[in-house]
Amino acid sequence: MIELQHIWVEREGRTILTDVDFEVGRGEFVYLVGPSGAGKSTILKLVLFEERPNRGVVFVGEYDSEHLQESTVAHVRRQVGMVFQDYRLLRDRTAFENVAFAMEVTGVKRSVVKRRTLSLLSTVDLIHKRDMYPAALSGGEQQRVAIARALANEPFVLLADEPTANLDPETTEEVMGIFSEVNARGTAVIMATHDAALVARHPRRMLLLEEGRTKEAGSVADVDYLLRSG
Numbered sequence: 001m002i003e004l005q006h007i008w009v010e011r012e013g014r015t016i017l018t019d020v021d022f023e024v025g026r027g028e029f030v031y032l033v034g035p036s037g038a039g040k041s042t043i044l045k046l047v048l049f050e051e052r053p054n055r056g057v058v059f060v061g062e063y064d065s066e067h068l069q070e071s072t073v074a075h076v077r078r079q080v081g082m083v084f085q086d087y088r089l090l091r092d093r094t095a096f097e098n099v100a101f102a103m104e105v106t107g108v109k110r111s112v113v114k115r116r117t118l119s120l121l122s123t124v125d126l127i128h129k130r131d132m133y134p135a136a137l138s139g140g141e142q143q144r145v146a147i148a149r150a151l152a153n154e155p156f157v158l159l160a161d162e163p164t165a166n167l168d169p170e171t172t173e174e175v176m177g178i179f180s181e182v183n184a185r186g187t188a189v190i191m192a193t194h195d196a197a198l199v200a201r202h203p204r205r206m207l208l209l210e211e212g213r214t215k216e217a218g219s220v221a222d223v224d225y226l227l228r229s230g
């Protein structure tokens with residue numbers, strides 16, 4: 001469903017990724033683990049076709065980085081939900097409008113947009129704050145709006161870039177609960193993190209990113225070692 005084949009990425013003369021090679025199947029949950037600067041965000045951007053590799057191929061559903069036209073990228077992105085570390089909410093729109101907007105741009109009927117937005121806000125437990133603007137929401141609440149928005153168009157995969165980095169322990173657990181629920185309903189999740197304790201509390205498949213390469217981790221101990229040494 002998603003496959004990165006022997007990915008090599010260079011930016012401004014520097015080599016960032018040398019051999020990223022992995023596959024994520026339908027409905028899987030996988031952590032992408034590595035120290036700061038390892039290239040986690042770069043990999044998520046490749047899956048979103050926000051960037052293209054210098055060598056290797058990225059396959060997402062029926063699309064691949066060698067043949068995908070720039071004009072089709074927006075269409076693909078609607079099938080891939082992305083939660084950015086810095087939320088990226090529209091500041092002049094309420095929580096409701098932020099989520100609804102993602103559907104409106106795809107031409108979904110107004111009545112459907114309303115019903116589905118309310119259902120998503122209820123999933124992330126924010127119905128009571130639907131008319132508030134991002135500035136009036138806490139970091140964790142903004143993060144939950146961003147998650148609801150990422151799920152708006154029923155993506156087959158949810159990408160999350162260190163979604164818990166700025167959250168307190170309690171909100172972190174809430175967000176992990178939402179991801180588990182979304183995953184249990186069939187959406188694949190790829191979550192970048194450098195939080196070894198979190199991975200230990202919620203064990204799942206782990207892909208380690210080290211020196212530009214990915215490899216499967218056998219145990220949480222591998223992750224812990226990598227993050228400490230990083």
Ligand SMILES: Nc1ncnc2c1ncn2[C@@H]1O[C@H](COP(=O)(O)OP(=O)(O)OP(=O)(O)O)[C@@H](O)[C@H]1O
Pocket residue numbers: 011012014016034035036037038039040041042043194
């Ligand atoms: N456009 C660019 N030009 C030059 N270097 C870049 C560019 N984009 C990323 N890099 C470099 O690539 C490396 C990987 O960056 P990336 O943001 O993917 O790391 P990361 O694993 O997400 O780190 P963090 O945990 O801090 O978010 C970094 O050293 C970064 O400086």
Ligand SMILES: [Mg+2]
Pocket residue numbers: 040041042161
């Ligand atoms: Mg990053």
